Amino acid sequence: MNKAFAELNPSGDKIEVYFRYDPDLVACIKEVPGARFVNASSGGPMWTVPLNLDIARRLNSELGPSLVLGKALRQWGKEARKREANLHALASIDSVEPKDLKLHVKIPELAEWMRGYQRADVKFMGTTSCLNCNEQGLGKTAEIIGAIFEADLEQGPHLVVAPKTSLETVWRYEIERWTEKLEKPHEVITYSGEMSKTARENAIEEFWACIDDDWPVWFVCTPQTVRDGKEPFMDPKEFPDGWASFTIDEYHKTGLPNASGKKGTGTKFADAVREVPARRRYGITGTPMGGKPIKLWGGLHFLYPEQFTSKWQWAKTWLIVNNNGYGSTIEGIQYGREDEFYKALAPYLVRRLKSEVLPQLPPKQYVDVLCEMTPKQKKQYDTFAARAEAEIEDKQLNAIGILAEYTRLKVFADAYCDHMQEYQVKCELCDGSGKQPGMGDTEFDCAFCTGTGKITKYKPIPSNESGKLPYLMERLAEAGIDPDDMVGDACAIVASQFKEVVNMVHAYLNHKGIPTEKITGDTTGEERARIQRVFQAGGEGAPRVVVMTTTAGGVAITLDRADTVHILDETWVPDDQEQFADRAHRASRMHQVTVYTYRSAGTVEQYIQDVNVDKAAINRQILDLRRQGFRADMQKEAAGVGG
Amino acid sequence: MSVAESKTQFEIIDTNIVPDLYVTFIIDIWEGDRNDPATEVIRYIGVWRAEDLVNGDGEAHDPDWSEYDIARYSRWHRAKAKPICWEQLETVKEADSGAVMMRREYESLTDPEAYVGYSHNSLKHKELYVKFLDAIDVLAEDPDNERAWEDVNAFRQFQALKHEK
Numbered sequence: 001m002n003k004a005f006a007e008l009n010p011s012g013d014k015i016e017v018y019f020r021y022d023p024d025l026v027a028c029i030k031e032v033p034g035a036r037f038v039n040a041s042s043g044g045p046m047w048t049v050p051l052n053l054d055i056a057r058r059l060n061s062e063l064g065p066s067l068v069l070g071k072a073l074r075q076w077g078k079e080a081r082k083r084e085a086n087l088h089a090l091a092s093i094d095s096v097e098p099k100d101l102k103l104h105v106k107i108p109e110l111a112e113w114m115r116g117y118q119r120a121d122v123k124f125m126g127t128t129s130c131l132n133c134n135e136q137g138l139g140k141t142a143e144i145i146g147a148i149f150e151a152d153l154e155q156g157p158h159l160v161v162a163p164k165t166s167l168e169t170v171w172r173y174e175i176e177r178w179t180e181k182l183e184k185p186h187e188v189i190t191y192s193g194e195m196s197k198t199a200r201e202n203a204i205e206e207f208w209a210c211i212d213d214d215w216p217v218w219f220v221c222t223p224q225t226v227r228d229g230k231e232p233f234m235d236p237k238e239f240p241d242g243w244a245s246f247t248i249d250e251y252h253k254t255g256l257p258n259a260s261g262k263k264g265t266g267t268k269f270a271d272a273v274r275e276v277p278a279r280r281r282y283g284i285t286g287t288p289m290g291g292k293p294i295k296l297w298g299g300l301h302f303l304y305p306e307q308f309t310s311k312w313q314w315a316k317t318w319l320i321v322n323n324n325g326y327g328s329t330i331e332g333i334q335y336g337r338e339d340e341f342y343k344a345l346a347p348y349l350v351r352r353l354k355s356e357v358l359p360q361l362p363p364k365q366y367v368d369v370l371c372e373m374t375p376k377q378k379k380q381y382d383t384f385a386a387r388a389e390a391e392i393e394d395k396q397l398n399a400i401g402i403l404a405e406y407t408r409l410k411v412f413a414d415a416y417c418d419h420m421q422e423y424q425v426k427c428e429l430c431d432g433s434g435k436q437p438g439m440g441d442t443e444f445d446c447a448f449c450t451g452t453g454k455i456t457k458y459k460p461i462p463s464n465e466s467g468k469l470p471y472l473m474e475r476l477a478e479a480g481i482d483p484d485d486m487v488g489d490a491c492a493i494v495a496s497q498f499k500e501v502v503n504m505v506h507a508y509l510n511h512k513g514i515p516t517e518k519i520t521g522d523t524t525g526e527e528r529a530r531i532q533r534v535f536q537a538g539g540e541g542a543p544r545v546v547v548m549t550t551t552a553g554g555v556a557i558t559l560d561r562a563d564t565v566h567i568l569d570e571t572w573v574p575d576d577q578e579q580f581a582d583r584a585h586r587a588s589r590m591h592q593v594t595v596y597t598y599r600s601a602g603t604v605e606q607y608i609q610d611v612n613v614d615k616a617a618i619n620r621q622i623l624d625l626r627r628q629g630f631r632a633d634m635q636k637e638a639a640g641v642g643g
Numbered sequence: 644m645s646v647a648e649s650k651t652q653f654e655i656i657d658t659n660i661v662p663d664l665y666v667t668f669i670i671d672i673w674e675g676d677r678n679d680p681a682t683e684v685i686r687y688i689g690v691w692r693a694e695d696l697v698n699g700d701g702e703a704h705d706p707d708w709s710e711y712d713i714a715r716y717s718r719w720h721r722a723k724a725k726p727i728c729w730e731q732l733e734t735v736k737e738a739d740s741g742a743v744m745m746r747r748e749y750e751s752l753t754d755p756e757a758y759v760g761y762s763h764n765s766l767k768h769k770e771l772y773v774k775f776l777d778a779i780d781v782l783a784e785d786p787d788n789e790r791a792w793e794d795v796n797a798f799r800q801f802q803a804l805k806h807e808k
Binding site: 002003004005007018019021023027035036037039040043044047066068070 | 676678679680681739740741742744745746748749750752753768775776779780782783786795799802803805
C-alpha cells in the first residue's frame, strides 16, 4: 500500500491527508467519518477529516502503517492526549478538599458548604466546558456557580438559559445567596416573554449598564429569548467580547437534543445557541439521553461546535445506523463499544447518581399498582381503543399519529370521560389558508377543512369515575393522608401527564377533605413559589398533597416534604417520571421515598411500561454502568502509577 | 495497488437464446479495476439477431466485445455485428465522486505529458506535488530526513500562499 501523510491544516481546525491515488487508501479514508476530498483548485488533491481525538484515532486505525504524521499534528496529538488524560483523571475523582479549590479563596463558605463530590465536579468543570448530568437534587446550580469562580471567569458577563419557573426561585436565589458578601455582589437580571415590555426594556438597560461599569452580571432568561436572537448580546458582531460563560439548564427540554450541525436542518434553538459567543459552556440535565444515545450529540455540539460538527458523522462513529430503504435510523451503541464510548464521553461529562454520592439517602422504592377500571370506564376505553386501531389502520398514520392516538387513549385509562371539550386547530393540510393546496390560484376549498382553515377536535374531559382513584386514596391513607383521620404531617405529590386529570384529581381530593394544591403549565411563577413555600413549611392549613402535570412539576421545584410520589400515568420517556419523583428524593432531606405508578389493567399503559423499561435499561447500561467501570479503571491505573 | 490502466472490462451476467432469432446478453461493463472506488459499473442489456452472430462456418459466437467503444456515443459504431437493441439497465456500482476527482487530478499532476496549464503556478504546482509525494515515501522509511521535510514544507507553503484569503 502507498504511504499517506497527515498534517494539521493552516487554520488548525482540520487534518489534511495526502497520498498517491490508491483505491485501497481511498477505501480506507472513506471509512473515516467526515472525510472529504479537496480538489487541486482548493488546495488539494487531498482529503480532510475533522480535527478531534476520536477521528484522529479512527484515521490511525484505518490507515495505520501507511501513515506519516506531520510535526504540527504530532504535537497537537500529544497535547490533546495529555489533556484527555488529565480530564479522565479529574473525571474519576470522587471527592476534593475545600482547600484544593481556588473557589475556597474566593467564596470560602460555598466551598465549605459543598459536599466532596460537588467540589470534585467544580474542579473538573473549572477546567473545561462540559455537560453536568448529575441526577436531580444533587446541587448542580451551585456547582455551576462554583465552576465559574474556579475557572477565573467570575467577572462575567454570564448567560443562563433556564425554564421560566426557575429564573427567580433557583438561579436568582442561588447566585445572590453565594455572591452577596463579595466586594462586588453579582447582579442578576431575569428576563422572559412574560414580563411587560417596559420591564424587559429596563432589564436590557440594566444589563448594558453593568457591562459599561464592568460589574459582574448574570443574564438569566428563557430559551425563547435565545431562540428569537433579537437582543444584540446574542450576536457575535454586536457583542464581540461575548459571554464569559453560557449555561443551559434542563437542556433536554430545549431544542438542543435535536440539534443538527447544519444551520436550518435542526431546531431553531440549537441554531441560535451555536451563534452565541461564549468562552465557557455548560449544559445541565439530570436526564441527558431519554433512552436514545444520539440525544447526547446536541449537548456535545453545543459545547464544542467546531469539534462535533456532524451528527451523522458522530452517529456513524459510535452508534448503529440502519438504512431501511426509505431513510436512515439511528439506534443504540455499536455492539462491544460501550466502554470505549463512555471513555470518549468522559472528558465532556459529569455524571453522578444519588446512590453513589449519598449512600445514606435511601434509594427510591418503586411500587407498581395495577388498577381495575370501572365497568363504565372499561366500556368507554374499549370503544375508543377499537376506534384508535381503525384510525391507525385506515389513515395509515405515521409514528407521530400513532403516538397521538395512544396518548389520547391514556386519558380513558385514567378515568371515565363524561364529556368532550371542543377546540379548534389550524388545518395541517392547507396550513390555515382554506384553499386546496397544489391547485394553483383556483378557488377550490381545502378538502380537509372545507375552506374554514380550521379543524375541530375534541378533548376528553375526565370525571371522577376512575378506577385509579380508590387505589390512590388507599395508598394515601396508608401513607398517613386519610381524610377520615387527618392527623400527622405526611405529604405526597401526585402527577399526571394531562392537565384535565390534574384538575379532576385536585378537585376530588379537596372535596374528600385533603388540602390539595395543583401546579400545571398555567400556574404562574409566583403561584408555584407560594405553593412550594407553604407545602415545605407544613403546619396548620398547609397542603398535604400537590397534584401536578408531570412536565410542569418535573423541574425547578423542591417538594421534599413528600414521602410518597404517585404517578397516575406515565409519559413515553422514563426520565420524565424520574425527574418528577426527584422533587421529593433530594440531597436536601434524607428520607425514604416511595414511588407508586398506577396502571389500568389491559390498557395501553402496560405497553408503555414495557417500552419505558427498555429505555431505562439503555440509560443505565450506557451512562451509569460504564461510568462506574471507567472510574474503577482510572482509579486502578492511578494506584498502579502511584505504586 | 496503483491506478489500474483504463481498459474496458466485461462480465456476462446472463444469456438468453431464442434459436435462429435472437441472442440476449445481460452484461456489466466498467473501466479499470472493478473494486476501485472511482470505478462505475453499469449493467446493460443487448440483443443481437442470431444470424449476425454466426461465422462463415455456421458456428455461433459471442459479440466481439473489443469492438465496444466506451468513448463514443454510438458504442457499437465500428462493430461488424451490431446489436438491434442496447440499453442501460442499472448502475450496479456507483463511483465515489471524491475518488473520481482524486484519480483524475492525481493522474494529470503526475503524468509529465498531461496538460495542467502553462502558467508558472500550474507548472510549479505539478513539480512540487511530485516531489512532495516522493518525500512522503522517504519519510515513511526515514522520518528525520531533512531534505524530504523541505519538500513537504515547500509544497504545503506553496499551497497555503496560493489559497491564502
